[in-house]
Amino acid sequence: MTAGYSSTAELYQQESxxxxxxxxxxxxxxxxxxxxxELTFAIADSYARDRSTNVVATQGFANGRQEAWSNTFSPGxxxxxxQATALNVVATHAVERFEGTGAGFGSNTYGLQxxxxxxxxxxxxxxxxxxFTYLDLLGxxxxxxxxxTLGVSYRLTPTLTATVNGGPAVTQIGGETFVSPAAxxxxxxxxxxxxxxGQYSRSVGVAGGLGGTTETQxxxxxxxxxxxxxxxxxTFNPAYNTAKSVSRGQTGRVDxxxxxxxxxxxxxxxxxVSIFGGYxxxxxxxxxxxxxxxxxxxNLVRFGVQFGYPFNFD
Numbered sequence: 502m503t504a505g506y507s508s509t510a511e512l513y514q515q516e517s518x519x520x521x522x523x524x525x526x527x528x529x530x531x532x533x534x535x536x537x538x539e540l541t542f543a544i545a546d547s548y549a550r551d552r553s554t555n556v557v558a559t560q561g562f563a564n565g566r567q568e569a570w571s572n573t574f575s576p577g578x579x580x581x582x583x584q585a586t587a588l589n590v591v592a593t594h595a596v597e598r599f600e601g602t603g604a605g606f607g608s609n610t611y612g613l614q615x616x617x618x619x620x621x622x623x624x625x626x627x628x629x630x631x632x633f634t635y636l637d638l639l640g641x642x643x644x645x646x647x648x649x650t651l652g653v654s655y656r657l658t659p660t661l662t663a664t665v666n667g668g669p670a671v672t673q674i675g676g677e678t679f680v681s682p683a684a685x686x687x688x689x690x691x692x693x694x695x696x697x698x699g700q701y702s703r704s705v706g707v708a709g710g711l712g713g714t715t716e717t718q719x720x721x722x723x724x725x726x727x728x729x730x731x732x733x734x735x736t737f738n739p740a741y742n743t744a745k746s747v748s749r750g751q752t753g754r755v756d757x758x759x760x761x762x763x764x765x766x767x768x769x770x771x772x773x774v775s776i777f778g779g780y781x782x783x784x785x786x787x788x789x790x791x792x793x794x795x796x797x798x799x800n801l802v803r804f805g806v807q808f809g810y811p812f813n814f815d
Contacts, residue, residue, distance in 0.1 A: 502532040519552065526550040526570075539581040548572045553799070554605060555759065555783055558597060558709025560717060561742045562759055563785050563797040564605045569710065571597045585620040597709065604793060605710030606753070609637035618654075628652040628666065636707060636714055641753060644714040646672045646705045648683050660691040670705045672747050674714055679747050681705065681716050694729040698722065708744035711795065713755045715744040732769035739763075756788040757795070767807070778804040 509525040528548040535541050549556065550570040555563035557571045577591035593612035599605025616630040632648040652666030667684035682703060689698040699722045708715045721740040729735065743758045765779035783799040 502530070504528075504530045523550075524552065541579045541581075543577045543579070545575045545577075546573070553801075554599065554710050555761070555785070555797070555799070559595065560706065560709045560744070561719075561740060561761055562709035562711050562744065562757060562795075563783070563799075564599065564710035564793075564795050565797075567602075567605055567710070568600045569598065569605060570600075571595070587618050589616045589618070590614070597707070599710045604795075606641060606712030607639040607710075608707045608712065609639075610707065611635040611637070624656040626654045628654070630666070630668075634705065638707065638712060638714070641712050642675050642714070644672055644674045644705075644747070646670055646714075648704070650683070652685075661688070663688050672705050672714065674748050677748060681747065692726075695725040695727040697724045705747060708755050708757060711744065711753075711755045711757060711791075711793070713753050714747045715755050716747055718743045732775075733766070734768075735766045737762075737764050753792045754790060756791040757785060758788075759783065759785040759797075773809050775807045775809075776805070777807055778802075 506528045507526070508523050510522045511520065511524040513519050526549070528546070530546040531544070533541060533543045548570070551557050552566050552568055553563070554565065554567055554569045555561055557569040559571060559573065573593065573595040575591055575593045577589065580588045582588055591614045593610065593614070595610040598607045612632065612634045614630065614632045616628055618626055618628045620626050628651070630650040630652070632650065634646040634648070636644045638644075648668055648670045650666050650668035652664065654662065654664045656662050664685070664687040667682065670681050670683040672679045672681065683705070685700070685702045687698065687700040689696065701718070701720050703716065703718045705714060706717050707713065708717060719740060719742050722738070724737040726733075726735040740761045741758070745756050746754045760783070762782040763779070765777070767775050767777040769775045779802070781799070781801040783797065785795065785797040787794045787796060
């Protein structure tokens with residue numbers, strides 16, 4: 502089991518109404534249990550509370566400066582049926598809430614993902630899956646989505662792996678049925694000093710506090726330099742998200758795109774002391790067809806000193 506919690510107190514030179522001893526909070530938990538050699542159970546939970554709604558919403562969209570929190574709970578089980586065949590089942594319950602005065606729409610997401618994988622060759626693995634998502638949207642129409650998928654994972658080189666997975670997403674909203682493509686494409690390269698990856702995904706979900714059942718597309722990347730220089734860690738995570746309402750007849754229509762750039766670095770100057778710094782750029786634009794317009798720009802610079810000491814439990 503691993504767990505971590507952090508909180509941030511903030512005092513503002515201007516806009517003192519935002520002063521808060523627990524302005525930002527984050528909690529993560531991960532655990533695994535090997536019941537038998539073939540059966541493994543896993544559980545994960547993540548919680549975030551912030552006034553930056555694009556940080557709280559797992560989809561990366563903003564709806565203004567508003568107190569908000571989210572929690573995602575995911576239990577799962579993995580069954581190694583044979584040496585070459587494995588079944589993975591993961592359930593998800595995600596909650597997003599937007600408090601106080603603001604325009605954010607809360608939601609509850611219930612999901613179930615089943616994936617059966619079979620090793621076809623030492624380099625090639627085939628998968629077949631089925632996903633179910635129920636969106637409980639507060640103040641808007643609920644929806645259900647069924648997503649059968651087929652996919653492959655291929656190791657192109659000893660350090661480069663590609664994954665492709667896709668199928669139709671069949672969504673029901675208010676008695677109407679909509680069919681849209683769903684896909685995930687990924688590429689990961691192990692580097693001499695770390696790793697680099699890129700991913701594209703398209704699915705049906707919510708667009709954070711903007712609400713509504715939307716077709717969401719995400720283009721993202723990750724670069725991690727972990728051993729470039731001793732004691733130095735550098736990360737870069739760009740992401741571009743788009744969201745459009747599945748149905749034109751929805752109460753609140755969504756048509757938005759958001760760009761996020763995260764750059765971070767830390768350097769260990771002593772055994773239990775590190776200095777860190779980071780920069781986040783965020784820009785969101787909504788199109789004319791959106792019911793509510795939420796354009797947003799954010800530049801955040803952070804730096805400081807971190808002290809830590811390991812506690813071992815035998």
